[in-house]
């Protein structure tokens with residue numbers, strides 16, 4: 001993408017395929033997804049429920065539940081830079097998921113925050129324990145006391161009041177918003193190069209959501225890290241991201257810079273998504289589902305996956321062969337026969 | 341915390357009073373009493389008992405007094421003088437009969453419980469982390485066999501095997517020479533030598549169920565989001581497993597203490613009889629059959645008291661290990 005070319009490449013996902021092998025059949029949760037993440041930049045991922053957003057992120061962390069899930073194809077190249085800028089390139093998919101190299105990437109190179117602040121933290125351990133654990137795993141020679149000091153500092157930084165006291169609080173003693181702040185502190189405590197937010201504000205109410213979004217943006221700028229932001233919510237993704245990737249049933253349908261994709265959406269699915277938010281009063285609303293229902297996750301479709309719900313489909317073309325992802329305008333990728 | 345314990349202890353008092361009544365009246369409930377049981381027995385051995393003689397026995401045993409009065413005498417004896425009454429059947433004081441048996445019963449039940457956990461928790465963890473593996477199926481299969489095999493049968497087989505193969509008499513808790521000896525190191529060692537078999541047999545009856553509980557709890561926990569969070573931190577699988585989901589999965593075991601312990605006492609009466617252990621189970625059985633109400637009543641009361649105390653201990657432990665309960669309940 002032209003706009004990102006100045007920033008060095010951090011992660012290169014190529015043709016990722018992650019399938020779930022269930023009794024009822026195979027779910028191709030992620031089926032040939034490619035994208036790049038650049039240092040310090042943010043990528044928004046959007047799409048309806050079940051389109052494979054979370055599984056994409058889980059694959060990058062190698063935390064896809066296995067069995068039943070497995071990364072069956074593609075590569076995820078990670079550019080690990082040391083202080084001098086020299087990069088070691090590792091294919092994350094070639095590493096053993098539970099091995100030391102992969103574990104050193106998790107938590108240290110990539111931090112992740114999840115949707116459910118209620119269940120994402122262990123109820124039996126204090127938040128301080130769970131946050132400083134991250135330091136103790138990755139940084140040898142740090143004492144518990146130092147880790148605790150840094151945890152308190154980080155808690156203050158993410159806006160938790162009285163961090164000296166709340167470091168010893170249990171998750172159930174905090175509100176949802178506070179818990180999500182603690183999650184952010186946990187994800188960022190080791191200074192990762194990339195923060196993945198998997199719908200981190202979906203479970204929060206609107207005012208808290210705005211605060212958390214501001215916090216994430218501020219911390220991203222302060223720490224100079226990249227951000228991959230997953231959401232259902234167009235307005236949120238638009239606000240958070242430099243570029244946006246639209247997913248549908250395990251595939252990328254459209255990918256471009258945020259401005260371009262908002263001003264000039266090309267794919268009928270993107271257009272339908274855009275139409276589903278009322279923009280007249282400029283109000284930020286949640287995504288309203290598009291007409292028609294999602295095909296079964298087990299379905300193997302010969303043509304375009306959006307065919308059954310598309311209002312501009314071309315029978316005999318769109319359902320005959322899968323459309324390729326094509327760069328129609330420089331820096332604007334679309335998977336649709338209308339633009340071949 | 342202290343306040344909580346004190347309140348729970350106070351709540352014990354009315355419960356215990358109620359239990360003593362229930363215990364006493366339940367035992368009185370079946371028709372007949374100890375005298376009619378005695379007369380029946382004498383008749384069967386060919387001795388005729390006259391009406392006068394029967395009347396004399398009734399008065400001697402105090403059975404002519406009304407029920408509430410007898411209850412009062414029994415309870416006040418316990419509370420005021422620590423005297424649990426007189427066993428008509430043994431012609432001994434209840435205190436004397438139970439003084440060794442109650443501690444023995446508790447030792448066996450408690451160590452059996454610990455033993456069954458020591459077996460069941462690792463197997464449960466293995467089965468959950470290796471769901472549907474050969475090992476999981478094997479343990480499930482063995483578990484079902486364990487549930488389906490009566491403990492007393494296993495006891496018989498084991499005792500017989502030990503005796504014929506090793507010449508070791510596994511019966512009782514002590515060798516003959518230590519039976520009435522005062523406590524000494526040698527007697528303790530002798531006890532340990534005999535204890536393991538009943539321990540295993542009694543413990544096994546509880547093991548299969550506990551494996552299922554641990555396995556299912558852990559399977560639930562393994563899918564929880566906080567496990568994924570911990571994994572996303574880069575924690576190694578083993579550390580993660582024991583620090584987070586296993587702790588969550590075994591906490592509920594603590595709350596089962598209260599009903600598992602008395603269950604162990606009563607469900608293993610047959611094992612105790614087969615191995616002729618000096619526990620309360622067999623005594624209770626005989627006392628109930630003979631309507632020896634002070635003895636039976638005392639045992640029932642002691643067992644139920646142990647149950648509620650066990651429940652209290654289980655709850656306190658649970659409060660100690662689970663901060664949600666610790667802060668939630670105490671804040672009120």
Ligand SMILES: Nc1ncnc2c1ncn2[C@@H]1O[C@H](COP(=O)(O)OP(=O)(O)OP(=O)(O)O)[C@@H](O)[C@H]1O
Nearest residue numbers: 020027029048049050051052053054055056065297
């Ligand atoms: N652990 C799993 N076992 C089986 N199938 C799974 C599992 N996780 C995800 N899937 C399947 O993979 C597909 C993609 O799921 P994913 O969670 O990535 O969707 P998503 O885009 O994140 O949706 P949402 O917006 O609801 O979070 C779905 O069809 C889902 O059923």
Ligand SMILES: [Mg+2]
Nearest residue numbers: 053054055198
């Ligand atoms: Mg998701």
